Amino acid sequence: MTLANPADAPRPASGLAATLRHAHYVISDNPVTGLAFGMFLILVVSALIGPFVVPYDPLASNTAMALSPPSTAHWFGTDQLGRDIFSRVIVATGLDMGIAICSVALVFAAGGIAGIASGFFGGWTDRIIGRISDTIMAFPLFVLAMGIVAALGNTVTNIVIATAIINFPLYVRVARSEAAIRRQAGFVQAARLTGNGEWRILLTQILPNIMPIMMVQMSLTMGYAILNAAGLSFIGLGVRPPTPEWGIMVAEGATYIISGEWWIALFPGLALMFAVFCFNLLGDGLRDIVDPQRRT
Amino acid sequence: MLKLIGSRLATAVPSLIGVVIVTFLLTRVLPGDTAAYFAGPAATPQAIAEIRTKLGLDKPLPAQFLDYVTALAKGDLGSSLSTGQPVATEIRNRLPASAELTLAGLILALLIAIPYGIAAAVKQGTWVDHSCRILTTAGVSLPVFFTGLLLVYVFYFKLGWAPAPLGRLDAFASPPPEVTGFYLIDSLIAGDFETFRASAAQLVIPAVTLAIFALAPIARMTRASMLAVLSSEFVRTARAAGLTPYKVIIVYAFRNAMLPVITTLGMVFSFLLGANVLVEKVFAWPGIGSYAVEALITSDFAPVQGFVLAMAVLYIVLNLLIDIAYGVIDPRARSEA
Numbered sequence: 001m002t003l004a005n006p007a008d009a010p011r012p013a014s015g016l017a018a019t020l021r022h023a024h025y026v027i028s029d030n031p032v033t034g035l036a037f038g039m040f041l042i043l044v045v046s047a048l049i050g051p052f053v054v055p056y057d058p059l060a061s062n063t064a065m066a067l068s069p070p071s072t073a074h075w076f077g078t079d080q081l082g083r084d085i086f087s088r089v090i091v092a093t094g095l096d097m098g099i100a101i102c103s104v105a106l107v108f109a110a111g112g113i114a115g116i117a118s119g120f121f122g123g124w125t126d127r128i129i130g131r132i133s134d135t136i137m138a139f140p141l142f143v144l145a146m147g148i149v150a151a152l153g154n155t156v157t158n159i160v161i162a163t164a165i166i167n168f169p170l171y172v173r174v175a176r177s178e179a180a181i182r183r184q185a186g187f188v189q190a191a192r193l194t195g196n197g198e199w200r201i202l203l204t205q206i207l208p209n210i211m212p213i214m215m216v217q218m219s220l221t222m223g224y225a226i227l228n229a230a231g232l233s234f235i236g237l238g239v240r241p242p243t244p245e246w247g248i249m250v251a252e253g254a255t256y257i258i259s260g261e262w263w264i265a266l267f268p269g270l271a272l273m274f275a276v277f278c279f280n281l282l283g284d285g286l287r288d289i290v291d292p293q294r295r296t
Numbered sequence: 297m298l299k300l301i302g303s304r305l306a307t308a309v310p311s312l313i314g315v316v317i318v319t320f321l322l323t324r325v326l327p328g329d330t331a332a333y334f335a336g337p338a339a340t341p342q343a344i345a346e347i348r349t350k351l352g353l354d355k356p357l358p359a360q361f362l363d364y365v366t367a368l369a370k371g372d373l374g375s376s377l378s379t380g381q382p383v384a385t386e387i388r389n390r391l392p393a394s395a396e397l398t399l400a401g402l403i404l405a406l407l408i409a410i411p412y413g414i415a416a417a418v419k420q421g422t423w424v425d426h427s428c429r430i431l432t433t434a435g436v437s438l439p440v441f442f443t444g445l446l447l448v449y450v451f452y453f454k455l456g457w458a459p460a461p462l463g464r465l466d467a468f469a470s471p472p473p474e475v476t477g478f479y480l481i482d483s484l485i486a487g488d489f490e491t492f493r494a495s496a497a498q499l500v501i502p503a504v505t506l507a508i509f510a511l512a513p514i515a516r517m518t519r520a521s522m523l524a525v526l527s528s529e530f531v532r533t534a535r536a537a538g539l540t541p542y543k544v545i546i547v548y549a550f551r552n553a554m555l556p557v558i559t560t561l562g563m564v565f566s567f568l569l570g571a572n573v574l575v576e577k578v579f580a581w582p583g584i585g586s587y588a589v590e591a592l593i594t595s596d597f598a599p600v601q602g603f604v605l606a607m608a609v610l611y612i613v614l615n616l617l618i619d620i621a622y623g624v625i626d627p628r629a630r631s632e633a
Binding site for chain 1: 577
């Protein structure tokens with residue numbers, strides 16, 4: 001490639017300093033986005049470091065201490081088996097985030113590429129991919145996820161797959177419209193003129209250019225992916241007890257809500273809300289930066 | 297108008313075909329032996345082979361699909377393994393419970409979200425607007441099963457205002473004679489106000505839970521679309537002509553702003569039908585969602601398949617109704633059809 005391309009232009013002051021400066025710009029521009037980044041940091045820290053620093057073993061039961069309300073020894077109280085809820089909530093972060101990240105990465109790869117190909121090539125590619133998305137969209141999405149997990153088998157991997165499938169149409173739609181705009185753009189024609197194959201153009205020219213929009217999409221769907229996975233495990237699909245996971249913990253606490261033991265369901269539920277809220281705010285903030293016109 | 301309905305019906309057909317194919321594929325093509333699955337873990341090889349023949353699984357795939365579609369056309373969704381009851385009957389019996397809950401939630405959400413969205417747009421930048429923004433962001437972040445449990449704790453355990461979250465009526469009451477299957481309507485038809493009050497009391501908290509969930513997208517869309525309409529020229533003209541604010545906002549702006557909101561309803565229904573499953577589980581509501589959840593726990597696939605199909609068909613029909621409503625409200629959509 002000999003032609004100058006905007007994507008190849010040397011970026012000024014790359015490296016850590018520039019990243020920090022940009023992060024500062026983003027955060028000072030909108031305090032809510034700054035807050036969301038802070039929340040995100042908390043989630044990352046509890047997912048990565050949490051399992052090593054929690055005060056109790058998340059699986060160790062202690063029936064003598066069962067169903068005790070929050071105290072200084074057990075900040076979030078204990079559940080019906082006397083397990084420490086604080087430790088379980090923290091340790092669960094990794095699994096819940098892991099499921100969401102894997103499914104979003106999967107659907108980004110599948111839906112993103114399918115959408116770009118759809119918008120870039122048009123014709124039959126577009127028709128077939130469009131038909132697949134339409135068929136998925138014809139189902140209420142959570143119901144389809146239930147059906148997929150029930151059919152494929154009740155495992156965490158299948159939760160990831162089901163969550164990715166129900167998000168597929170969203171990614172296709174965004175990637176398709178963004179790719180269609182750029183189909184005949186100058187830089188694409190230049191790349192074609194210098195002898196690049198269509199797939200190569202698609203992956204090296206179109207894909208990097210629609211990455212910002214796709215990142216926003218990923219952040220916005222992360223929240224939904226977490227909710228979806230937790231909902232599935234709440235009804236008994238996917239993750240199984242005694243694995244600490246927010247949805248299951250809320251389900252276990254549901255039995256005790258009626259008799260007044262609120263802490264079993266409350267804390268994992270709050271953690272779930274915290275994570276979803278964080279990604280929704282983050283997505284909105286990122287969208288405002290990437291695509292100010294869509295601000296609502 | 298008929299032409300419009302006809303063309304909309306035609307667009308629903310491919311979705312319907314797609315849905316039938318997917319629900320078929322969900323059982324037949326996926327890994328694992330369906331016959332062994334239906335026979336249970338303790339079955340002998342002969343029993344599995346017998347079931348295979350009985351289910352028609354030894355036939356080639358297209359023939360199996362034909363069998364499936366033929367059975368569907370007769371309204372046969374197979375039978376539950378654990379109860380032996382036909383799935384179609386069970387779903388038909390339980391559908392009114394789910395429909396009553398979902399509709400109550402939706403109506404409640406619309407009654408709150410639309411005025412709220414309008415107020416937020418009219419008073420843009422004030423506390424009404426900000427509270428609307430916070431509410432819509434928080435609303436989509438709330439796991440619906442968690443909201444339900446919180447409401448149960450506050451209104452049943454703490455305050456004692458709501459009855460125990462155990463179904464549509466408490467165990468000692470008898471349901472009203474069935475006409476529509478909706479307890480609220482049936483009890484009124486029967487003139488039984490005690491049952492009406494009891495079933496309304498059971499319905500309130502689950503319906504509010506669903507409404508909180510559905511509120512956010514509707515309010516958000518109403519606000520955005522009202523903002524767009526309020527800054528348009530015909531509204532400026534109406535204002536300049538000296539019409540009252542009421543007339544400008546409600547008669548001129550609102551009707552136009554409703555179109556995108558109605559489109560959003562399709563998405564809201566997708567969420568609501570899914571959320572319904574979770575809410576039914578929390579409140580032990582005897583609808584089709586809890587039927588599917590019970591079946592999932594016992595690995596009973598026929599009810600789950602029937603449930604997925606029923607929900608998808610329901611969703612297609614709802615989308616069709618939305619499309620038609622759109623045509624009724626917007627003459628432009630009618631002429632394009």
